Amino acid sequence: MRRSATSLRPPRCAGCLPRGVPAIIRATSTRPRPSPMNQPHLTLPRHSNQARGIGQYALDFLTGKFGDVGDVVWRRLEAFHLDSLACAVSAIAAGTNAPTVLREEALAYSSGANFPGAVCYGTSQRVAPEKAVAANASAAREWDANGTNFGYHPEIGATAGEFGHNDFYAVPLAAAQVAGLDGAAVCRGMLLVDEIRARLAEVFSLKSYKIDHVLHGAIASATVYAAMLGATVDQIESAIGLVVAHYVPFRAIRAGHQLSDSKGASAAISAEVAVLSAQRAMRGFVGPADVFRNPAALFCLFEKPAAADESPFDLLLSTAGDQFAVMGMHFKLGLYEHQSAGAIQGLIDLLAAHPAVLESDHELERVRITIYEPAFGIIGDPAKRDPQTRQSADHSMVYIVATLLRKAFEQRQSGWKELMLLPRDYDEESLHHPLTRTILSRIDFVHGGPEYDAKYPDGIPTTLEIEHRRLGRLSSELVMYPAGHARNTTADLDDLLAYKFQQLAALGVADPATLRDRFSDLTNKSAADIAALCEFEIL
Template identity: 25%
Template sequence: MEETVAEQIGFYASKTGMADFAQESIKEGKRRILDSLAVMVAAVNAPPVASAKRLLRRWPTAQGSTVIGSDLKASPQDASLVNGIMVRYLDFNDTYLSREAIHPSDMIPALIALAEAFEASGEDLLKGVLVGYEVACALADAATIRDRGFDHVSNIAIGAAAGAAALLELDFERAFEAVNIAGVNAAALRQTRAGELSMWKGCAAAYAARHGIFSALLASEGVTGPKPIFEGELGYMKAISGPFNLPRLTPQATRILKTSIKWWPVEYHSMSAVEAATRIVSQIGRVKPEDVERVRVSTFKVSYNIIVKDPEKWRPKSRETADHSLPYITARTLLDGDIWLDSFEDVKMRDTAFLELAEKMRVEVDPRYDELYPEAVPNSVEVSLKGGRVYSEEVIHPKGHYKNPLTDEELRLKFARLTAEKLSPEELEDIWNMVMSLDRLRYVGYLMAPLSRL
C-alpha cells in the first residue's frame, strides 16, 4: 500500500540525520539562523512583540525558553510565538518561491525555543531546521493554496511539526502523529494578506510555528491525531489544497539551497523592483516628483495579485500594507535612493511626494515575466522625465536570490546593520562564531544568553 503524505513526512523526520545532509545544506542552515537572529534583534521592540511580551508577563515562569530582549522565560511554545513575531514583523527573513511562496525561516524561532527548553545541542537544532525546511518547502512545491483562500503559513505549521519531531528524536509513530495533529488545525485564512494589512501579517507564521512544535510535544506524550490527515474524506486535500503528490524529500535536505535571503525589508516579489530603482537613482539622483512625466513598472501576475491589485496597496495606511505594496516600495526607493526599516514610518507613508509620484505610476503585467517565475522574480522600472529623457532598468535575480546569493561578507553586513543599536561588535562576533560552529555547540542556551540582555 502506498504511503500517505503524513507517513512520508513522519518517516523523513524520524529517520534523517546530520550524516545524511549535504555540507552545503548545513552551511546554509547556519546562514539562515544568523539571518533570522539579526532580523529578530531588530524587531525586538516592535508593537506586536511588545503586546505579546505583556501577555507573558501576566504568568511568569522561572524556567523554559528565552524571550529575546527580555528577562522573561516561557514555555517553548509561548517563547516561539513572541520570538517568531520578531522574525517576521519587518518582512526581512528568507523566502522560498514555488507553487506556493513561503518564508521557511519562520520556523527557526520555534525550533530554537524548543531546543533551549530541552537542553538540546546545536547539532540537534540544525537537524530540526533542515528537516523543517525540507518538509515545508516540499509542501510549497506540491500545491498552491492561496488561490483557494488559504495562507502559506499552513505549510509552516506542518514543517515546524516535522522539524520539532526531528529535533526531539521522536520515533516514527510519534513523528507521524505530530504531523497528523499539526495538519488538522493547520488551515490559516488568506485574508491575512488581503486589502489593508494588520499586525497579524507579522504574527500568522509565528502562530503556525507555535502550533507545529506544540503538536510535536503532544505527540511526544502519546497524543494521536486524525488520519489520513491529507488524503482523508474530510482531510487537508479535500478542504485546503486539492489533490497532490508530495515531491521526494531529499535526505541531503537540498531544498534550503533554493531559498533566498532578503537584502531589503520588502515583500520578496518586489525585491528586483527595488534594485532596479536604486540603479536609476545612481544615474539621475533621487527622483523629484515634479520632474517626472510618468513611472512604469512591469511585473508578473503573482506579484500583481499579491502586492499591486488592491486599492489599499496604492495608499497604504499601515506598515504591514506598505511593505507589501509594489507601488509604495518602488516610489519610496526612487524618492530616497534606498529602502530600509524607517521607510515604513507613518510620516513616510503620508509624504506628499509619495502621493504625487504614485499618481504618475502605472504597474502592468508582462507575460514574459510570468514565464520566468518562480525561478526568477523579474521586474523593470522605467522613469520618464519631463523634457523627454527616459531611464529604464530590469532585474531578474536580485541580490540575495539563490541564483545571486549573498556572500558571507554581505550577510555579515546585513547582520551588523540590523543589530548595531543592540549588540556590541564583540557580541556580534561571538554570536556569528557560535552559529557558524553550531554543530559543535553543546547547548543552544549558550546562544540565547546574550540575546536576553538586549
C-alpha cells in the same frame, strides 16, 4: 547530558510526557524509498502514508542515518538564521506591537521547576516552549525582511509556487533547550524545518485556496519539535494530523485595506499550535491518521487525486549532499515584500546607468513598473496606493519604489547599501513624506500578462521604466534574478548581508559583532551554550 546531531538518539520528551503515560503503539508502515536522483533524496509516493513517511524521515535525519550534509548547505543555513536573528532583535528593540504582546505573554508562562522550558530572545527566564516559539518567531517575521522560498523545483516537475519564509528556526531552538541538545542538533532541526516546508511548497499551492502559506511551516514545525523530543512515528503522525485538521489558517490574515498584526505573526501563531500539537500527541492524544490521503482534509479536498487512496502529490526530501531546499531560497536585502525585489533591482540598475536622473526630482514625469501575477495582485492592490501602516506599506509596490526614489534624490546615490529599506523608512514621517507621496502619484503599476507570468517562479520578472523630461524614456530592461535571489550571480551577497545585519542588529544591541559571534558556528556549540544562547541584552 550533551548529545550531538550525529549521535542523537530519540530522547525521552523532557517534561512533555508525564510519567506513566505509554507511547502509542501501531504497526509500522513501509519506510520511504530512495529516489533515483543525482543527489541523495527520499521519495514519499502519493500512494503511501506520507505523514508517517515524514515522521520516519525526520527521525532518521536527526540521527545522521543518511550521510553527510555539504558544508555549503550549513553555511547557507547559518546565513539565513543570522539574517532572521537581526530581524528579530531589531523588531523587539523597536517595540513593535505583535512581538511585544507575544513576548509579554510568554513571560507570564514560566515553565516551572519540573520542566526546563525554552527562552525568549534577550531574557534568561524559562517559559513554556510554545510561548517562546511564538514570541521569537513573531519577532523574526515582524519586519517581513527575512528569507523567502517560492516552491519551484522544475527538474522534477514540482512547481506549485507556494510562498514560504525562514520563520520557524525558533522551533528547533526551543526543542533543544527543552531536551538538552547541542548546537549540532539545533542545526539539523533548522535544516529539517526548511526542507519539509519548502518541499511541500513545491507540490501544493495553499494560496490557490486562500489558505495561508504558513501551514506548510506548521506541519514541518510539529514534525521537527516532536522528533527532536523523541516522539515515535505514530506520535508525529498524530501531531501532523492535529495541525492539518484543527489549525488551518486562511488568507483573511492578509486581507483588508490596511494590514494588521495577524499578517506578521501568522507564522508565529501557527508554530505555536504546531508545538502544542506535538506535545499533545506525545502525551497520548491520537490525532487524525494519514492526513495527506484523508479525503476530507484540505489536500485531497481541494486537489482530488487521480486514484483512490492517494494524495495529490509525491514528495521528495533531501537526505544528504548539497542540494537541500535551503539552497534555492532567497534573501531580502532590506524591508520589502520579496516580489518587489525585481523592481528594486531594476531601479538601481537604471539609476546606475543614468545618474543624471537624480539631478532633479522635478524632471521625473512617470514611472512604470510591469510585473507578473501573483505579485501584481498582492503588492498592487489599489488600497496599497495610500498605505497608512508599515504592514501595508511594505506590501505596496508603489510605496517601496517611491521611497527608494526619494532616498536616491536626497542622497544622489543609487546602490543597494545606500538605498536599503530599513525600519525608519516605514515610520510615520516616512509614510507621509511629501516627496514620497508626490513620486507615488506618478507611478503606474501594471500586469505584464502571460509573457511575464510564464517566467515566475523561475525568476521575478519585472521591468521598470522612467519617463524623464530631459532624458526621455529609460528602461531597466527585464530583471529576472535580483540581488538576494538564489539564481543571482552578480551581487556580492555576503557583503550585502553583513551590511544588513549590522544595520538591523545595531538597533537592538550595543555590539552587533558580538551578537553575530554568539550565534555563529552553532554546530560546534555545547548543550550548555544552547541553553544560554538567548541570554543577551536587548537595548
